Amino acid sequence: MNLAYRHLLPADFAADSRVWIYQSSRLFSMSEALQIEDLLNHFTTNWKSHGTPVKGFGTLFFGQFIILMADENATGVSGCSTDSSVRLIKEIEQLYKVAMFDRQNLAFVVKDKVQLLPLGQLQYAADNNFVQANTLYFNNLVQTKQELEDSWLIPVTESWLAKRIKPQNA
Known part of the structure; x- marks a missing residue:
């Protein structure tokens, strides 16, 4: 298993960019992973905070961890924009029958x-x-x-x- 992931993070995001990690209760299949990557790309491309685009990044690491990142030096992330990201993760939970919020x-x-x-x-x-x-x-x-x-x-x-x-x- 290749554990190198740092080089896959966006270099143009500030070190203090906010990060959210959601761990799936199981490994996603390759086709599911590709679909999830599409959902994440669509979401981050259209992510807004009070109508202003959020400099966002989203990806799936190790087939099991969804990483969302927002560079707040570009645009602050409001409660509503955070809520929209949570809705996306809940949608992924339902689509793929996984748990993404189990911190236990x-x-x-x-x-x-x-x-x-x-x-x-x-x-x-x-x-x-x-x-x-x-x-x-x-x-x-x-x-x-x-x-x-x-x-x-x-x-x-x-x-x-x-x-x-x-x-x-x-």
Whole structure:
């Protein structure tokens, strides 16, 4: 699995551009991914805040994570424009029968694949070496382009999960 993604982010967006990450409850098929990319491109091309175009970006990473980004140095994102992005994600949920808002489902890179784990099973996974100190975790709480570049895909020990579990290989 190629984990390089930074070069796919728009270079002309400010480091403090706002980011929203939506994790799917399953991997999208290739045809679904292409359709979702079309939906995201259409949305970001027409994204507006109080009638002013938003400098937006949207893509699907690793077949499972929808990333939306708005460069607020160009146009501020209002509540209404944020609501429109949430409507898009809800539409994707319905179209593809997936959950995109479940923050209790954690994503890790295990055996070169994205693996999901319910938060309630985290300690069990750590106790059984499914999740270790150096296991890569998708920190979907990042809020800016800079954080997306530096802190999205990080070892468990560098995440908020480190306080929740005691990995055996720490």
